[in-house]
Amino acid sequence: MIGKKYSNQKEISYYMCDRTQTLTLPMLVNLLLEVSGEQSESLGLGDTVMQEKGYSWILLQYEFFIDRLPKNKETVEIETFATEYNKLFCYRDFIVKDLEGNELVTVHSTFALFDFAKRKMARLPEEIVDPYEAVFNKRVKRTAKPAPVNEETAEQQPFNVRYFDIDTNQHVNNSKYLDWALTPLGGAFLSSHQMTYANIKFDKEVHEGQQVQSIYSQIAEDAAVTTAHKISTESNTHCTASFKWKKISE
């Protein structure tokens, strides 16, 4: 049983792509949240309504299974639906398809609701979950954790949180954590490897003016490579992630 489906087509533009003419993961994240935002609007639960109710959604985790990422100028269909929810968490899937219906990317995500007045996570109210037609299941899902960074071999690069990293929600845009995580891998690696899996877990948010360290280590396993990442400040880990890669054949 899954919830009400919503889908929309998006055209991939040059500014969303890297030098390999491929949609970047940070931009894919922006497009996914654009489509789930459209579903919320269509159900009368858009950002403005949610703000009036005193809530905002927080993204806790993403897991991506990637056959291939869309290419520059390609039009894709992005489908999304809530799957189930419990007292505190709700789960939403995204499926990115090409126009022939082939599934390119499948995404599982976990969201929670933040209560502004109480400054903490809210118990999910029926009026907010019912319109999505997700199923209540009291069991909290066990989601795979990102592979841990090997501190002995880890390398790191600092990033300053910039004005333009903060979006309309007044928070650092989720895609920026991915940008910080992936950038230290460098051009030679990123343009010769294709991502096949990504697991990103968001912990404490960072704020404008802070400096974060993007720390990563790499494990090669036969033809595949896994990279493990964390975004940290002195006192906190803000995001952990791991990616699986295969070499792009020449």
Next chain:
Amino acid sequence: MIGKKYSNQKEISYYMCDRTQTLTLPMLVNLLLEVSGEQSESLGLGDTVMQEKGYSWILLQYEFFIDRLPKNKETVEIETFATEYNKLFCYRDFIVKDLEGNELVTVHSTFALFDFAKRKMARLPEEIVDPYEAVFNKRVKRTAKPAPVNEETAEQQPFNVRYFDIDTNQHVNNSKYLDWALTPLGGAFLSSHQMTYANIKFDKEVHEGQQVQSIYSQIAEDAAVTTAHKISTESNTHCTASFKWKKISE
């Protein structure tokens, strides 16, 4: 006399906007070039064809006259047309309108053609300019220069050129220079001021792995403020820009 017009509608998404729910200038630049790219495609002169001919367009200067920048979720009409050309330069305007036809932003831009084989600017061939129906005028236009930085009061901030700054054209995306120029102004200034004018001149391009300094100074004149900027490395100035601002009334 102006050239063949092309226009398309674009919806402004949350990830294109800043915390004031307003389209950012870097994202506006991406949308403008997306629309002029669409015109080129429609005339059979898209990126792939141009590459086969051994050419690519380079953007030399932009001048923006801004009544207001579009808002989150607004749909705008972006119109573009080549105006005139001479031996080396061609001039293109963009007009951003709301759906009632009000002109929000007018943009003048200057482009040149780069010849890959000769590694220099090309004399504009008829087969490449004719389809745009621009008028030949042998006089090179005198375009306003950005206001110069006051070196005595200037402040600066370093930026590293990142993997994701480079787009499908294998060059640093033009919008990134604007991001570097504007970021040092900081959140308090940027969220309390509205840009009314921008003049951006591109000189030598920067490459992945380089570190640039974003240098700026500020001149207050009555209610208005002008900021002057340059993006430099040790040996070169890569971009100069100036912006005019008015305070957003509370």
